[in-house]
Amino acid sequence: MYGWIWRHLPGNTLVRAVISLLLILGIVYLLFTYVFPWAEPLLPFGDVTVDGGDGASAG
Amino acid sequence: MQDDGTARSAEPAEEDFPPPGGAAGKARGGRGRALAALGVFGELLITLGLVLGLFVAYSLWWTNVQADRSAAAASDRLRSSWAAGPTPGPGGSGAAPGPGGAAAVPPPAIGDDVGFLHVPAMGRDYQVLIRMGTSTAVLDEGVAGVYEQPYRAAMPWDRTGNFALAAHRDGHGARFHDLDAVHRGDAIVVETKDEWYVYKVDNTLPETSKYDTGIVAPVPASSGYTAPGRYITLTTCTPVYTSRYRMAVWGSLVRVDAMDARRTPPPELRHS
Numbered sequence: 001m002y003g004w005i006w007r008h009l010p011g012n013t014l015v016r017a018v019i020s021l022l023l024i025l026g027i028v029y030l031l032f033t034y035v036f037p038w039a040e041p042l043l044p045f046g047d048v049t050v051d052g053g054d055g056a057s058a059g
Numbered sequence: 060m061q062d063d064g065t066a067r068s069a070e071p072a073e074e075d076f077p078p079p080g081g082a083a084g085k086a087r088g089g090r091g092r093a094l095a096a097l098g099v100f101g102e103l104l105i106t107l108g109l110v111l112g113l114f115v116a117y118s119l120w121w122t123n124v125q126a127d128r129s130a131a132a133a134s135d136r137l138r139s140s141w142a143a144g145p146t147p148g149p150g151g152s153g154a155a156p157g158p159g160g161a162a163a164v165p166p167p168a169i170g171d172d173v174g175f176l177h178v179p180a181m182g183r184d185y186q187v188l189i190r191m192g193t194s195t196a197v198l199d200e201g202v203a204g205v206y207e208q209p210y211r212a213a214m215p216w217d218r219t220g221n222f223a224l225a226a227h228r229d230g231h232g233a234r235f236h237d238l239d240a241v242h243r244g245d246a247i248v249v250e251t252k253d254e255w256y257v258y259k260v261d262n263t264l265p266e267t268s269k270y271d272t273g274i275v276a277p278v279p280a281s282s283g284y285t286a287p288g289r290y291i292t293l294t295t296c297t298p299v300y301t302s303r304y305r306m307a308v309w310g311s312l313v314r315v316d317a318m319d320a321r322r323t324p325p326p327e328l329r330h331s
Contacts, residue, residue: 001102028113036117041195047302049193049225050272050294051209 118230126201126232133200134188137172141252166214167191169207173214174251176203176224177328178293181237189249193225201232203293209272215249215256215289215312222249223275223292228299235295238308239265246327247291247310253318255325258291258310266297266304274307282309 009016167173169192176187190197193204206212206223213220226234241247241260249256262283264274273280275292284290289312297306316325 001099031110031113032117032121036114039114040118040122044302047269047296049198049204049206050267050269050274050305 122199122230123201123232126199126227126230130188130201130232133172133190133202134175134186137174137188169194170197172202173205174249177248177250177324178241178245179328180241180245181235183330187226187234189224198225198227199231201234202226203234206275210275210277212275213277213289215251215291216254217289219277219287219289221275221277221279221290221292223279223294225294228295228297235293236299238293238295238306239297241293241308247293247308248325248327249291250324255316255318257313257316257325257327259313260308260310262309264307264309266306269296269302269305271305274305279307279309282307284309284311288312 006016006020009019011019171191172188173191174189176189178185178187188202189205190200190202191205191207193206193208197204203224203226205214206225210221210223212223215222226232228235228238241263243260243262245260247258247260249258264281267274267281271280274282275294277290278284278287279290279292282290282292291310291312293308294305296302297304
């Protein structure tokens with residue numbers, strides 16, 4: 001998978017390395033900005049309040 | 060940034076596998092394809108591991124950065140609105156009818172910032188913005204939220220009731236990370252525009268169910284209090300890094316200090 005991507009990147013090794021780095025940074029940015037904030041409430045790590053039973057709405 | 064390093068160091072490892080669809084793959088037929096599929100599967104697992112690692116970094120570090128930033132900005136806004144002058148309203152602080160002046164101010168709405176929480180046991184200069192509401196949106200901003208449900212918390216200036224607060228144990232500012240360091244006899248001080256409300260911790264509850272809503276009731280269950288009074292309750296989740304149980308710290312009002320012009324803190328907050 002990564003080998004396939006690497007072979008299909010244009011340019012010489014240096015250019016490919018720079019593009020790879022930009023791709024990685026872009027993916028990390030998308031994860032931190034969109035994916036993780038969406039996933040976080042679905043996971044049971046941040047509920048700190050007591051509530052009357054519907055745990056999904058806990059803050 | 061260190062995650063990039065791991066990601067890149069993982070790349071050489073996959074080159075040990077024969078390139079999918081390459082000469083070797085064609086020559087060996089199904090076996091080469093199976094190896095290629097195995098290689099892709101392995102890379103997906105590596106990717107999954109990296110993404111989970113990034114999620115930990117997001118939860119425990121990045122959300123703190125964001126919450127610190129927005130809470131600091133909101134704190135500055137509140138303090139400068141306090142400094143800007145007397146209670147808002149064209150009539151001035153004393154114009155509206157109401158005994159004691161407290162009733163003259165309209166009750167704060169959800170999302171309003173009402174003051175600051177000081178708990179010396181959680182660190183020198185520990186100060187947390189207090190905002191109405193305990194929704195995820197409120198608490199994620201790095202504040203202590205005032206319960207609106209299941210029980211609507213009383214405000215410190217109310218004649219009786221329980222000022223119940225919640226905040227994150229980890230991530231999003233982790234304001235109550237060290238709540239287990241607060242013990243009986245410790246001081247909790249609530250700072251509003253015109254008063255210092257000094258509470259003393261009477262009891263703590265290290266662990267309870269998340270359905271135990273009685274701990275934030277006007278007369279909190281399990282707290283040892285039996286009659287109505289002016290109480291404060293701090294709640295968060297426990298043990299750290301999970302949300303399995305809740306913990307609580309209860310205190311009762313000791314005294315109310317008037318705010319002077321220089322906002323001199325009460326002795327409980329002064330460093331000797």
